[in-house]
Amino acid sequence: MRDTVDFLLHHWLNVAALTERERFADHSAETFGQVLDTCEKIAREKFAPFNRLVDVEEPRFDGEKVILPQATQEAWDAYAESGMLSAAQDYDIGGMQLPYTVEAAANAFFSKASVSIGSGMLSVGNANLLMAHGTETQKRVFALNEFSGRFSGTMCLSEPQAGSSLSDVATRATPDGEGHEADPLGPRYRLKGNKMWISAGEHELTENIIHLVLAKIPGPDGKTIPGVKGISLFIVPKKLVDTDGQLTGERNDVALAGLNHKCGWRGTTNTLLNFGEGRFKPGGQAGAVGYLVGKPGQGLACMFHMMNEARIGVGMAATMLGMAGYEASLAYARQRPQGRPMGVGGKDAAAPQVPIIEHADVKRMLLAQKAYSEGALALALYCARLVDEQHTAGPEAADQAKWLLEVLTPIAKSWPSEWCLEANSLAIQVHGGYGYTRDFPVEQYWRDNRLNMIHEGTHGIQGLDLLGRKVVMDGGKGLTLLATTINRTIEQAGQVPGLAEHGAALAAALQKLGAATKAAWSTGVPEEALANATAYLQAFGHVVLAWVWLDVALSVHQHEAQLPEAFAQGKRQACRYFYAYELPRIDAWLGVVARREATCREMQDAWF
Structure with a gap:
C-alpha cells in the first residue's frame, strides 16, 4: 500500500507543489514522508495487533462506566501524542500546518490497521466545526482541548x-x-x-x-x-x-x-x-x-461542515478496509496450492498443484479488489487535494475546487462504501471456506465495512443529494466543471497508445451520463426524476472512477522511468480491468434513469 500512497501523493497529485504556498512553506517531501512513516509505525504497533481483540471484547457498561480493552486506551494515547489530531491546524494553536492531503493519507494507515479502534475522525470534525462556527471562547475551551486529545x-x-x-x-x-x-x-x-x-x-x-x-x-x-x-x-x-x-x-x-x-x-x-x-x-x-x-435556526448548516468532512472520512475508511482485504487475499492466493494448469490435453493429475493465484478466475477477483480499493484511494486523496485547493489556492482555483467537491463528496462517500465492500466479499471468496471463518481476518473486514453504506448519510440519501441537488445547483455548474476536468484527461489520453481507446470509452460514458441527467429532469417532476437516484449514483460513481483510473494511468505513463516495472504494469492492468469489466455496467443503470423507470415508485404496499 505504501508504494501506492507515495505514487499518488508525489507523482499523481504533486503534493510537493503545495510547499510553494505560504501555509506549507516549512514542509517538504521529506517532512511529508516522516509523517507517513510515524503514522504507519503507530498503526502497525498499536492498532493492527489488536483489531481482532476489540472485535471480540466489545464495550460493556458496568453500571457506572463503559469498559474498553486497555489496548484501545494505549492506541488513543499514541495517536493523540503523535499530534495528528491537530495536524492541519495553525502552528500557534499547536498544529503542524500539514496539507489535508497528507493528513488524509497518514490517517489511512489507522483505518487499515483497525477502523474499529478509530483515529479521532469525529473529534477532529467536531473541533473543526467549532473553529469555523464557534466563538473565540468556544474554540479555546472546547476545540483546542479536542485537538490536544484531552x-x-x-x-x-x-x-x-x-x-x-x-x-x-x-x-x-x-x-x-x-x-x-x-x-x-x-x-x-x-x-x-x-x-x-x-x-x-x-x-x-x-x-x-x-x-x-x-x-x-x-x-x-x-x-x-x-x-x-x-x-x-x-x-x-x-x-x-x-x-x-x-x-x-x-x-x-x-x-x-x-x-x-x-x-x-x-x-x-x-x-x-x-x-x-x-x-x-x-x-x-x-x-x-x-x-x-x-x-x-442555523444548526443544520453548521453541522454540515462536520458531516461533509465525515463523509470523506467514511469513504476513506471503506477504502482502507477494501485494501486490507485485498492484501490479505493476495497473500493467501500466493501461498494456497490447489488445482493444476489446464493444458491442451486437459489437466495432468500427476503434475504438482499450483498456487490459486495462477487461476484466471482468482486473478479476476484480485484484479477487481485492486481496481476498487486503489481507485477509491486515489479518489479520496484527490478530494483531499481539492480541500487544500479550496483553502490555499487563488480565488479562481479555490472556487473550482469548491464546486468539484460539491459534486464529488457524495461519490467519495458512497462509491468506496459499496465497491470496497464488494472487494471484501471477493476477499472472502478467494479464501474459500476459510474466508467464512474467524481464523482469517477477511470476514471481519466485511462486517466492519458494511456500516459504511449506512452511516453519515445512507446510499439512498447520497443518490438523492447527487441527482436532486448537486448536479443541478447553479445551473449545473459543478457537473459542467467536472465534465471539463474529465475531458481534459480524455484529450491527453488520446495521445498515448494503449490509453486512447479508454479515453474514447470514457467520452461515450460521459455523454450518456449527461443525457441521462437531462432526461431524468425533462418532465420537471422530482418524484419521477429521483425514483432511480441510487442507480444514477452508481453510474456516476463508475464514470468518476473510470476517469480517476485513466488519469492515474496517464501519470504512470508520464513517470514510467521512475517506477518499478511490475508496479507500473499492475496499475495499467487495473485500469484495463475497470474499462473492460466495470464501465460497461453504466448502461443498465443509466437506462432506468433516462426513461424515468416507474416500477419502483409505482409499487404498492399490498403487492409485496
Whole structure:
C-alpha cells in the first residue's frame, strides 16, 4: 500500500507543489514522508495487533462506566501524542500546518490497521466545526482541548423515532433562566431529548466528551418552528467546564441509555444517549446544559461542515478496509496450492498443484479488489487535494475546487462504501471456506465495512443529494466543471497508445451520463426524476472512477522511468480491468434513469 500512497501523493497529485504556498512553506517531501512513516509505525504497533481483540471484547457498561480493552486506551494515547489530531491546524494553536492531503493519507494507515479502534475522525470534525462556527471562547475551551486529545467529540443528530429525517428531531432546548445569553461559553440552554447511534458517545478514553447536539428552540411566539428551520446546534459537554477548560467537578445531565451491539466496528462504542432525563442535575435542576453554536435556526448548516468532512472520512475508511482485504487475499492466493494448469490435453493429475493465484478466475477477483480499493484511494486523496485547493489556492482555483467537491463528496462517500465492500466479499471468496471463518481476518473486514453504506448519510440519501441537488445547483455548474476536468484527461489520453481507446470509452460514458441527467429532469417532476437516484449514483460513481483510473494511468505513463516495472504494469492492468469489466455496467443503470423507470415508485404496499 505504501508504494501506492507515495505514487499518488508525489507523482499523481504533486503534493510537493503545495510547499510553494505560504501555509506549507516549512514542509517538504521529506517532512511529508516522516509523517507517513510515524503514522504507519503507530498503526502497525498499536492498532493492527489488536483489531481482532476489540472485535471480540466489545464495550460493556458496568453500571457506572463503559469498559474498553486497555489496548484501545494505549492506541488513543499514541495517536493523540503523535499530534495528528491537530495536524492541519495553525502552528500557534499547536498544529503542524500539514496539507489535508497528507493528513488524509497518514490517517489511512489507522483505518487499515483497525477502523474499529478509530483515529479521532469525529473529534477532529467536531473541533473543526467549532473553529469555523464557534466563538473565540468556544474554540479555546472546547476545540483546542479536542485537538490536544484531552477531550474527544461526537455528533448527535439521529433520534430513535427520526433516523435520517432531521426535520423530525424531537430534542428541545429552552433558555436556561435569567442571563442565559450572557454566559461566557455561549448562550446557555437546557436540552431534553434522546439521541441514537452516537459513536464514541460514552467512554473513559479522555477527560471529557464534547457532544454537538441538534435540537429545536422556541420561536418568537414560544412555539417550536417545524422542519429544519427550527434546528439549532449546541455544545453539550459530558462534564461541565469553566472558561479555562477545567472540569468543575459537576456532571452534566447526559446519561447513557444503552450500548448498540453491532455487526462490525465493535471496538467503537455506539450509544443511545438521554439528555435531560434528570439522573444528573447540574445547578440543581434537570436538563442538560448546552451552549448555542452560531445563530438560532442555523444548526443544520453548521453541522454540515462536520458531516461533509465525515463523509470523506467514511469513504476513506471503506477504502482502507477494501485494501486490507485485498492484501490479505493476495497473500493467501500466493501461498494456497490447489488445482493444476489446464493444458491442451486437459489437466495432468500427476503434475504438482499450483498456487490459486495462477487461476484466471482468482486473478479476476484480485484484479477487481485492486481496481476498487486503489481507485477509491486515489479518489479520496484527490478530494483531499481539492480541500487544500479550496483553502490555499487563488480565488479562481479555490472556487473550482469548491464546486468539484460539491459534486464529488457524495461519490467519495458512497462509491468506496459499496465497491470496497464488494472487494471484501471477493476477499472472502478467494479464501474459500476459510474466508467464512474467524481464523482469517477477511470476514471481519466485511462486517466492519458494511456500516459504511449506512452511516453519515445512507446510499439512498447520497443518490438523492447527487441527482436532486448537486448536479443541478447553479445551473449545473459543478457537473459542467467536472465534465471539463474529465475531458481534459480524455484529450491527453488520446495521445498515448494503449490509453486512447479508454479515453474514447470514457467520452461515450460521459455523454450518456449527461443525457441521462437531462432526461431524468425533462418532465420537471422530482418524484419521477429521483425514483432511480441510487442507480444514477452508481453510474456516476463508475464514470468518476473510470476517469480517476485513466488519469492515474496517464501519470504512470508520464513517470514510467521512475517506477518499478511490475508496479507500473499492475496499475495499467487495473485500469484495463475497470474499462473492460466495470464501465460497461453504466448502461443498465443509466437506462432506468433516462426513461424515468416507474416500477419502483409505482409499487404498492399490498403487492409485496
